[in-house]
Amino acid sequence: MTDELDEIRREKLNELRNRDEARTAGRAEPSVSEPIAVGSGAELSEIAAEHDVVLVDFYADWCGPCQMLDPVVETVAAETAATVAKVDVDANQQLAAAYGVRGVPTLLLFADGEPVERLVGMQDEARLRSVIEAYA
Template sequence: MAEDIEEIRRQKLAELRNRAETGGAEEAAPESPSEPIHVNGDAELSETVAEYDLVLADFYADWCGPCQMLEPIVETIAADTGATVAKIDIDANQQLAAEYGVRGVPTLVLFADGQPAERLVGMQDEAQLRSVIETHA
């Protein structure tokens, strides 16, 4: 997982350097990844939230049936919207889950401009997620 994040960072750095070399002088927020990124720990979540304007944090567990049903939906959200999807395994990140008051899974927290803006608990349909994201885009 850490290697995946490092690869994404390398790709983003290469994109930024390319923009600078080709004269892209405007300061734009980095484009959100088209796939969910796995986050481990508070530092990685804070870094992700600071880097992207809109982050949908998906607190999930491998053993959770609704979480497994939600997986293709959050993958579509990552691919088709401007939101970055951060996947957080609550079993591996119990302290982080507790910090965000996760008492049931799946729990989705939408961060807008670095701050938690929305919280959704339980299975969500794609239209509901898109609506919430568009409200804060």
């Protein structure tokens, strides 16, 4: 288990270095080591198709539990093999409705481009890691 985490950390570090090099070269790419802001259904579909495991955080800025969940989501993005995407439900109401999001925070896990898990409400880091590891 420790070897797997070390390997993930090395991969994430390499991704960060590659991202920094790309920015220096003027061709910045989003890092999978930090959450990706999603602004449309097409963007979400593209992210889900490009990555094996994607955790999508449907949130609202005014939501207290969402604010408490934010550092957990950032840690999961940095320390797991999952790509993390964030969807502001106020700015993307149709997208939230399309995925049946009725309350925030709601987390959807995509594996191989398909939604496979739904978590509603505040979640701890161990729970998120467990769900991700089941599909990674």
